[in-house]
Amino acid sequence: MISRRDFVKGGVALVSIGTTAQSLLKGAVAFAAQNSAYVADPNNKRTLIIVQLAGGNDGINTLVPASDPVYRSSRKTIGLPEDQVLPLAEGFSLHPALTGLKGLWDDGKLAVVRGVGYPNQNYSHFKSSAIWQAGDPEMNLDNGWLGRTLEQLESQQHDPFLGFNVGNSTPDEMRTPKIAIPSVTDEADYGVKVAGKLVPTTEARTATMLKLYEQYPSNSPYGVLLETTADSAVSSSKMLQDAAKTYKPAVEYPQTSFAAGLSLLAEAITSDLGVRVGHATLGGFDTHNNELAEHQERMETLDGGLTAFYQDLQAHGKADDVVVLTWSEFGRRVAENANGGTDHGAASVCFALGNGVQKGLYGDAPDLAALIDNGNVPYTTDFRRVYATVIERWLGVPSEALLGQRWDPLGFLAA
Amino acid sequence: MDEPLPEPRPGLFQRKTTRRALLGGAAAVAAGGTAVAVLGLAAETGADSGSHKAIIPGISADPTATAAEELARPIEDPRTRAAHLLRRAAWGGTKAQIDEFAALSREEAADRLLNFEAIDNSALNARVTAANFNLTTPGRGLDKKRPPQTRDMQRWWLTRMSYSARPLEERMTYIWHGLLTTQLSQIGVQRAKLMVTQNELFRAHALAKYDDLLQAVSKDPAMMIYLNTIESTKAHPNENYPREVMELFSMGEGNYTEEDIRESARAFTGWRITPPGREKPPEGISEAERREFLDQLYGAYDPKWRFSAADHDNGQKTFLGKTGNFDGADIVAIIMEQPATARFICRRLFKEFAYADPTDETLGKLVDVWNSSQHDTKAVVRAILTGDEFYSMRAYRGRVRSPIEFIAGTVRGLELETDFLQFEQPAQAMDQRLFEPPNVAGWPGGEAWLSSGTFFGRVNFADAFLRKGNKPIPVPALAAYTSPDDLVQGALDRLVDGNVSDEARAAITSHVAAVSNPQERAVTAAYLVLSSPEFQLL
Structure with missing residues (x-):
């Protein structure tokens, strides 16, 4: 029987933060990164936070062409009144609930990318999400686009928090078999408990339990997954518990689980845990009916969370180093349906937020009078241009190999 | 995974391999082999694609078989086969049930589970009646004494899964809930x-x-x-x-x-x-x-x-x-x-019971059964549960256990007596709530069940579930053992077919031996086996 220990005896520097050995594969990635033509800039400590708006966010009621006659005639029930929306530029306004984002726009910290999509839009939530998460409409590239990017950011000194997800399971865009991503929902539950109380990994029963994972052969079923998961859990738990002792949010976050998750990301960032890519999800955007009220609530939650997150980072002196990017698997149709909602659509909008962002509207505005596929907004900006922008201009990694081809970055981040 | 293994290339991230292929079974060795080659260590370890195969701790591999042959090899031991069937089709078996099924042929074993209409389920019905679950009325009532309906609905179903004499009936109900979802x-x-x-x-x-x-x-x-x-x-x-x-629910995207x-x-x-x-x-x-x-x-x-x-x-x-x-x-x-419907549902059922990604040949056999039986799911499930694929080493521990399978498997394997009054809060961090799949596609399952957060969720559920207040609960299945060796072997036999490495057995035994209180010692053994890597697989 060959254990992982046997594999790693070859002399790769290993970091052992918990009680278990770092996996062989992490070492291999570090090695590969060192020996490829490109090495990620070790001085770049910037962080990208991805916020997924799950369910298909209605881009048209998020960045609103309020005076467009097609908009007015297509949305008799759910059209947002011209005197309530928050004007930005070129006839586009923000949803009335996005007051915090409007303030950030006024301060020059917000960009909006319009008409974001891809060729031959798929209208299934799952297929379209998979396309966005892979970063490839053809689904030929391996793993997730952030997973591939994280492999390039991996260094010999593996940071357990290099990628950090708020939620229960690893989001598909961050997936790579080579790097374990900590997934946290509630800090109070994030550690091993004995009789209901968190204990250090040196506690006897816990140490025995972890030893079982350390000994489990990597060539047994799910061997690598089980060991790296346990390893990542233990190392990140210790770091997060230490961070929690010193982190004080500078603002009061709204009482939503979305905001609580962002606060957890802020804790990791302000405590310098080495987060390069963070992920949070806000769901509930599949507004087939009763959209006016439901979308309003989603927008309030989004705005409240992102605004508090920004202010917290700003107060901690970190807002220069963090950019937030939002995405959704598709937009919604221009015309409302019979139930005061909208059905699955095509292109939507992305927000980019942070001190490093160059304010403005990017991507051409789609023409609501020239629709495709039975009433859908045609895309004007390939989503991979948005990805290329953050991969190259923020994380400092060449994007071509990661996205399978060359995509021109957009101007919302400086070259 | 039968394909020739890719040549090692320096750009690891460009390598075309699925996560399943990389992480599951023999291909983990392939990945290890590749990585070792990258590290320049291949000569030292002798790692190459032909010489290693999936290893089930405790089961010796055939030294002459290739990795692919090893995966296709049947599970040999009759009790291991019976335990495998009961885990996949019946939420896990008690020791007595494993003994009973070990004496049956494949067909007899499958039919005993499939022909459940004839099985007397009065004990379950009496248990459900006595529990008096609130399945109908929202809210707590004016006197606030009514139990919360959504919690009771979960308790009701977990009770059925854990104590039904017709476990496959509950298993199929769970499969349909995960496929034909509603939140x-x-x-x-x-x-x-x-x-x-x-x-x-x-x-x-x-x-x-x-x-x-x-x-x-x-x-x-x-x-x-x-x-x-x-x-x-x-x-x-x-x-x-x-x-x-x-x-x-039927054809799959693209059809x-x-x-x-x-x-x-x-x-x-x-x-x-x-x-x-x-x-x-x-x-x-x-x-x-x-x-x-x-x-x-x-x-x-x-x-x-x-x-x-x-x-x-x-x-x-x-x-x-x-x-x-x-x-x-x-x-x-x-x-x-539509032929697409036949393939889609047969593939889904095969995945639920055996493993993901059946070969075209395997799927073709099931589609034939589907067509000749006019889409009878009983006939298809019977074909799966009696097939060579189901009883292969590829299927054995070839799936990640879901949280619900974790809970029901714990109760059945340890023959616990529980009213599930204290399951809800500790179960939360495992991330599966009955009647609440995450979206219309149901639980993604597989590797998605395992993240750092759900890892803590699982081990902490085991910690909480084995205590009531500050006291360890009785574990009837383990009560009779007096020596630490027998106790640990008993827990391993019941929960993971006794198939762990000698090192794992020794680590658990040495820890358990240091616990003096007998009841505390039993739950400690149970905790360590429930928390083991092996029990996270089904």
Whole structure:
């Protein structure tokens, strides 16, 4: 029987933060990164936070062409009144609930990318999400686009928090078999408990339990997954518990689980845990009916969370180093349906937020009078241009190999 | 995984390999081999693709077999085979059940699970009756004494899974819930009772012809609310159900067009459910009384499918190449004729019981059974549970255990007596809540069950579930053992077929031996086995 220990005896520097050995594969990635033509800039400590708006966010009621006659005639029930929306530029306004984002726009910290999509839009939530998460409409590239990017950011000194997800399971865009991503929902539950109380990994029963994972052969079923998961859990738990002792949010976050998750990301960032890519999800955007009220609530939650997150980072002196990017698997149709909602659509909008962002509207505005596929907004900006922008201009990694081809970055981040 | 292994390349991230291939079974060695080659260590370890194979700790591999041959090899030990079957089809077996099934042929064993109508389930029924679960009425009642309905619904089903004498009936109900999804939170807690109605529908169709199940669920009130069928009108056909019924419940994406969705949406127009009673709350009552009145009203509400001719589109529809004045039932019937449906459902059932990614040949055999039995799910499940693939080393521990399988497997394997009153909070971090799949595609399952957060969720559930207050609970299955060696072996035999490495057994035993209180010692052994890597697999 060959254990992982046997594999790693070859002399790769290993970091052992918990009680278990770092996996062989992490070492291999570090090695590969060192020996490829490109090495990620070790001085770049910037962080990208991805916020997924799950369910298909209605881009048209998020960045609103309020005076467009097609908009007015297509949305008799759910059209947002011209005197309530928050004007930005070129006839586009923000949803009335996005007051915090409007303030950030006024301060020059917000960009909006319009008409974001891809060729031959798929209208299934799952297929379209998979396309966005892979970063490839053809689904030929391996793993997730952030997973591939994280492999390039991996260094010999593996940071357990290099990628950090708020939620229960690893989001598909961050997936790579080579790097374990900590997934946290509630800090109070994030550690091993004995009789209901968190204990250090040196506690006897816990140490025995972890030893079982350390000994489990990597060539047994799910061997690598089980060991790296346990390893990542233990190392990140210790770091997060230490961070929690010193982190004080500078603002009061709204009482939503979305905001609580962002606060957890802020804790990791302000405590310098080495987060390069963070992920949070806000769901509930599949507004087939009763959209006016439901979308309003989603927008309030989004705005409240992102605004508090920004202010917290700003107060901690970190807002220069963090950019937030939002995405959704598709937009919604221009015309409302019979139930005061909208059905699955095509292109939507992305927000980019942070001190490093160059304010403005990017991507051409789609023409609501020239629709495709039975009433859908045609895309004007390939989503991979948005990805290329953050991969190259923020994380400092060449994007071509990661996205399978060359995509021109957009101007919302400086070259 | 039978394909030749890729040549090592320096750009690891460019290598074309799936996560499953990398992480599961023999290919983990392949990945290790590649990485070792990258590290320049291949010569030292002698790692190359032909010389290593999937290792089940405790089971010796055939030294002459290739990795592919090793995976195709049958599980040999009869008790291991029986335990494997009971884990996959019956939430796990007790020691007595494993002994019983070990003496049966494959066919006898499968039929004993499949022909459950004849099995007396009165003990379960008595248990359910005695528990007096609140399955109907939202809210706690005016005196706040009524148990919360959504918690009781979960307790009710977990009790059924854990104590039914017809475990495959519950297993199929769970499979249909995960496939033909509805989210309780989306239809509203006030209508939670409709999830129980839907659950009983799945139980009644546990091993039905798939046509009957799909027709029935299309008219199920919870489903009709969840996917907006009840809102669909002639002027504005709603596309939600037609899209999902094809994408997720029958054919799979890529086997129909957007035009097929629009046309079939017209066919489902006018499908409605009967409304709740129109009684108005009496004048002058308090807000609490008014809410109680509505809770009672919803508790008594038992909606049925009805047809609203005025809302139905009677025109010609062209769907998957056929034209006619179709209604929703016609659409479902056309869907059931599609070869894509045969492949999709057979693949799904195979994945539920055996492993993901069957070969074309394996799938073809199941599709033949599907066709010759007129889509009888019982015949297909029987073919799976008696097949070589199911009893292969590829299937053994070839799936990640879901949290619900974790809970029910714990109760059955350790023969625990529980009312599930304290399961809800500790189960939360494992990330699976009955009646609440994350979205219409159901639980993604597989590797997605394992993250750093759910890892803590699992081990901490084991910690909490084995205690009541500050005391360890009795573990009847382990009570008879006196020596630490026997105790640990007993726990390993019951939960992981005794198949762990000598090192793992020694580590658990040495820890357990240091615990002096017998009851504490038993739960410590149970905790360590439930928390082991082996128990996270099914």
